[in-house]
Amino acid sequence: MTTTFTSATTGGPADAPRPTAPGTSARTSSRAAAPKHRRRLPRTPLNPRPSVPLTLVAGLVLVYTLLPLAWLLINATKDQKGLLDSFGLWFADDVNLWDNITRTLTYDDGVFVRWLLNTLLYVAAGAGGATILAVLGGYALAKYQFPGRRAIFAVVIGAVAVPGTALAVPTFLMFSGMGLTNTPWAVIIPSLISPFGLYLMWVFAAEAVPTELLEAARIDGSGELRTFFTIAMPLLAPGTVTVLLFSMVATWNNYFLPLIMIKDPDWYPLTLGLNAWNAQAQTAGGEAVFDLIITGSLLTIVPIVAVFLLLQRFWQSGLAAGSVKE
DSSP: OOOOOOOSSOOOOOOOOEEOTTTOOOOHHHHHOOOOOOOOOOTTTTOOOOOHHHHHHHHHHHHHHHHHHHHHHHHOOOOOOHHSOOTTSSOOOOOHHHHHHHHHHHHHHHHHHHHHHHHHHIIIIIHHHHHHHHHHHHHHHOOOOOHHHHHHHHHHHHHHOGGGGGHHHHHHHHHHHHTTTTTTTHHHHHHTHHHHHHHHHHHHHHHHHHHHHHHHHHHHHHHHHIIIIIIIIITTHHHHHHHHHHHHHHHTTTTTTHHHHHHHHHGGHHHHHHHHHHHHHTSSTTOHHHHHHHHHHHHHHHHHHHHHHGGGGOOOOOOTTSSOOO
């Protein structure tokens, strides 16, 4: 039996003839060596066709989001004179960012630092407590059957629909009757109630924590607390972080509640403190410190951005995928 050889396209010594199996022709060999063209995947909801209008809308939303941040960052580098004499979206001749930060932290005996510590207290106690209560309540409502569960669901949904400003005056009257106004408790206690966080954890726990896993743990002799902390809590981590971030942002940016509850400047959060600096220029003999207001606003958003970036890795889904055989 004779072995035949087929040669590829002439390209030099590297293109040596390769032996073909007996009975195969040169045409078959060259066809097998030809590269296969990749077939284009069909357009589906998971592989949509690019939309030019949607891309333009997304670009406009991006500009709308980043433009105020760019303005804040640029103007935080200017002094009082540079704010008035230069274009708002471009830098002045001198960059005074570090000097502005130093003056902001030391102005009026460092009151900005006091306001920052107050805000951290309100966030840690209020937002942290609201997250803990939302996780416990949402898990209990999702995984336990008890009388009145439907009524609680209706109350929670109704509480989500009520705006917080509508409850501000009744809350003030109630806290005033208890003598808690002008104290940190007047801001912390209302911040502990988060109907949206409770509803979010309720829905998330119902889907993220399989009931079969809980029943298997109980059969193995695990108690309810141990089951919650060892099995449910890791699965609830994405929802917990979501509720925590929502609560932190709401408490950090809260303005109206401290406005009606707090009269002592020593207990002001950052929102009221910066507003007091802004109103200072409108009073007789008041000093205009607009450069410090802008720099303080920049320093105010830095912790929130940092916390979001640090907690973003916990936003994972599908932790329980494959844990239960359907």
